[in-house]
Amino acid sequence: MDRFGAQRMSIGGLAGMVVGCSALCMAPATPGIAGYVIPIVIITASYALFQAAAVMTDVSADQRGVISGMLNRSRNLGLITGASVMGAVFALASHAGDFTTARPEDVAIGMRVTFAIAVALVVVALVIALASLALPRPAPPIS
16 A cells, blocks of 8 residues: 555455456356355455555554544444345345245346446445546645
8 A cells, every 4th residue: 555555556446346246246157166256355355455545544643543443343334234235135136035945047146136236336436436536635734
């Protein structure tokens, strides 16, 4: 982050998330476990890169502990909310009342729709991050 800057790292993280979610959204059923694990690794690493760059930038050393705690709280809230909402999207898209007896095709459709929505949400965040590059930066305080 020190070398490339927080904005570039945020944009890189969001772009990686788009790639990983897109791979899960468009993946055929044939690549096996690796076809799911590799995109999930990409999403996870990209998310960590995005969140660290977006939040820990411009935080004074004496405030990093507090900000880190707030980051963990927001991460947990986002995880719980996102899992609930995306679980509901998956259930609606797969049209399966009972997942233990759901057809594999229905589960695949539910997964694709869920990750397509995830791609759309991350693209919105990426557009916002790219638009923020055009905003003028405030001058540093005079000491």
